[in-house]
Amino acid sequence: MMLKILVGVVLVVFTGAAVWLTLPTKTPAFVDNQGHLLPQSIAIQEWVDINGLPQWTLMRGRDRNKPILLVLHGGPGVSEFALFRAYNSNLENHFVVVHWDQRGTGMSFDPDTPVESINPEQYIADLDQLVNHLRAKFDRDRIALLGHSWGSILGIIYASRYPEKLSAYIGTGQISDMQTNEQISYQYTLAQAYKRSNKKAIAELEAIGPPPYSTDKTSQQRNWLNKFGGGIIHKNYSKSRLIRAALTMPETNIFYLISVLRGAAFTHKHIWDAVLAINLDKTYLRFEVPIFFLLGRHDYQTPAKLAETYFQRLQAPVKELVYFEKSAHSPPWEEPERFRQVIVETILPQLLPDHTQ
Numbered sequence: 018m019m020l021k022i023l024v025g026v027v028l029v030v031f032t033g034a035a036v037w038l039t040l041p042t043k044t045p046a047f048v049d050n051q052g053h054l055l056p057q058s059i060a061i062q063e064w065v066d067i068n069g070l071p072q073w074t075l076m077r078g079r080d081r082n083k084p085i086l087l088v089l090h091g092g093p094g095v096s097e098f099a100l101f102r103a104y105n106s107n108l109e110n111h112f113v114v115v116h117w118d119q120r121g122t123g124m125s126f127d128p129d130t131p132v133e134s135i136n137p138e139q140y141i142a143d144l145d146q147l148v149n150h151l152r153a154k155f156d157r158d159r160i161a162l163l164g165h166s167w168g169s170i171l172g173i174i175y176a177s178r179y180p181e182k183l184s185a186y187i188g189t190g191q192i193s194d195m196q197t198n199e200q201i202s203y204q205y206t207l208a209q210a211y212k213r214s215n216k217k218a219i220a221e222l223e224a225i226g227p228p229p230y231s232t233d234k235t236s237q238q239r240n241w242l243n244k245f246g247g248g249i250i251h252k253n254y255s256k257s258r259l260i261r262a263a264l265t266m267p268e269t270n271i272f273y274l275i276s277v278l279r280g281a282a283f284t285h286k287h288i289w290d291a292v293l294a295i296n297l298d299k300t301y302l303r304f305e306v307p308i309f310f311l312l313g314r315h316d317y318q319t320p321a322k323l324a325e326t327y328f329q330r331l332q333a334p335v336k337e338l339v340y341f342e343k344s345a346h347s348p349p350w351e352e353p354e355r356f357r358q359v360i361v362e363t364i365l366p367q368l369l370p371d372h373t374q
Contacts, residue, residue: 065150309336311356
């Protein structure tokens with residue numbers, strides 16, 4: 018543990034981020050120009066008992082009567098609320114935005130989490146309990162889901178199974194067929210290595226060969242993909258910049274960073290094989306809620322063209338695909354203003370109504 022704390026401190030110093038070193042963290046209230054609390058606002062961190070395991074949530078909105086938007090982070094096992102807060106907090110003007118660190122992840126990380134519970138069906142069951150909690154807490158019939166990467170698997174499955182509880186599903190970094198996903202991602206990365214005459218990349222990628230393979234080899238391939246602009250960020254990818262952005266949020270501190278690292282390793286170890294077996298476009302093709310895909314044109318981590326093929330096959334009462342031309346896997350953080358604009362101006366008016374809207 019001490020080693021991990023030291024590593025975290027080194028990362029903080031390296032990125033130049035100023036963080037708190039004490040718990041608990043706080044989330045700032047919404048106030049007017051005179052510093053008075055906005056009476057209809059909500060800004061709370063809440064632990065919710067979900068299927069017998071306390072799990073952390075963050076709920077923020079200038080008006081608690083606005084539609085609820087539940088964000089499903091990626092990974093699996095990678096908390097992303099701090100990046101969404103850093104780049105997309107303006108959505109809190111139009112929604113009650115709810116972030117959830119899933120079991121084994123970030124603020125919810127617990128090394129005693131039962132290993133057998135780290136499986137896709139358990140996460141769907143957890144999601145259902147949280148959705149029911151939010152519907153009861155805010156007295157709503159429906160909420161909207163925004164799924165990123167691994168979260169897009171959970172979101173699309175949930176939208177198919179529980180349409181009566183949702184006003185819409187929004188997918189970004191959308192996954193469809195994981196085995197084909199990994200094949201395309203590897204082939205693209207290797208082709209880019211040859212295009213750039215990068216001998217080190219060619220040697221490493223040819224040594225690990227095409228997928229499927231372990232999480233360690235996946236990380237090797239993803240590292241080169243990030244360097245070639247098809248991974249997390251298309252232009253000027255910098256892990257330290259993302260860490261710095263996350264750690265400037267008032268809800269985070271050094272212990273959060275350590276939990277993110279531990280949670281990602283723990284979750285990946287126990288769930289990756291099950292994730293690789295997922296093929297959504299063989300099973301989840303008919304939906305009763307609006308479906309929106311917001312895709313990065315340069316995304317080869319979850320290849321955008323593969324998601325587009327899936328989108329063309331699925332049926333929904335309303336469906337729309339929007340490309341982000343300057344993005345790879347993370348349009349919310351690469352083109353945040355356009356992301357806000359699409360959600361607020363294009364998607365928000367098309368949400369199925371709940372009784373408070």
